[in-house]
Amino acid sequence: MKRTFLITGASKGIGRxxxxRLARDGHNVVGLARSSGDTTFPGTLVSVDLTDREGTQAVLSDLDARFEFDGVVNNVGFVQLSPLGSIDLDGLDRAMRDNLAPAVQTVQTLLPGMRKRGWGRIVNLSSLVVLGVAQRSTYAAAKAAMISLTRTWALEL
Ligand SMILES: NC(=O)c1ccc[n+]([C@@H]2O[C@H](COP(=O)([O-])OP(=O)(O)OC[C@H]3O[C@@H](n4cnc5c(N)ncnc54)[C@H](OP(=O)(O)O)[C@@H]3O)[C@@H](O)[C@H]2O)c1
Structure with a gap:
């Protein structure tokens, strides 16, 4: 069956x-990234800065009206290295906000449609840094929170 998936941070790396892979398996892919000019992208690539809440919500609402999404891969992630002793509190806020808010926004926007159609999948990317890697305090905290979101949503859904 052909499904439609949204992927954040889709222009390169794991998201790409x-x-x-999904396109090769016959599915529709809508990708989000700041850059959007890549004509070789295997689907629809939409430009948005996922750290911009209002801009992101506008794009998500528009896409939700144009596509019937069956799932979302919350792939985008932001790393900021800082050893203990040099952790900037604004950087901590930014790490939590930038790593978590886009995932909450995609899921809350797409969830009503997936519920209505009676089928959906949410995939969240975390990292092995949650087990502890030097200089990754803020990134690891955000990625650990991503696991908590995943477990909570699994129970709620
Ligand atoms: N790579 C690893 O070894 C590794 C290990 C464990 C976990 N992870 C996790 O896996 C995920 C993907 O990592 P990756 O290494 O594949 O990333 P990547 O190669 O750095 O790719 C990042 C993607 O996100 C997009 N992006 C970056 N900033 C953005 C923004 N502000 N708004 C919208 N899109 C943005 C980039 O496109 P543009 O530049 O065009 O915006 C690109 O498509 C992340 O959550 C990461 O934490 C990675």
Missing amino acids: ALSE
Whole structure:
């Protein structure tokens, strides 16, 4: 069955590989990234800065009206290195906000449609840094929170 998936951070790296894999398996892919001019992207690539809440919500609402999404891969992630002793509190806020808000926004926007159609999948990317890697305090905290979101949503859904 052909499904439609949204992938954040889809233009390169893991997001791009997932996009190509899903497209190869016959699915529709809508990718989000700041850059959008890549004509080789295996689907629809939409430009948005996922750290811009209002801009992101406008794009998500528009896409939700144009596509019937069956799933979302919350792939985008932001790393900021800082050893203990140099952790900037604004950087901590930014790490939590930038890593978590886009995932909450995609899911809350797409969930009503997936519920209505009676089928949906949410895939969240975390990282092994949650087990502890030097200089990754803020990134690891955000990625650990991503696991908490995933477990909570699994229970709620
Ligand atoms: N790579 C690893 O070894 C590794 C290990 C564990 C977990 N992870 C996790 O896996 C995920 C993907 O990592 P990756 O290494 O594949 O990333 P990547 O190669 O750095 O790719 C990042 C993607 O996100 C997009 N992006 C970056 N900033 C953005 C923004 N502000 N708004 C919209 N899109 C933005 C980039 O496109 P543009 O530049 O065009 O915006 C690109 O498509 C992340 O959550 C990461 O934490 C990665």
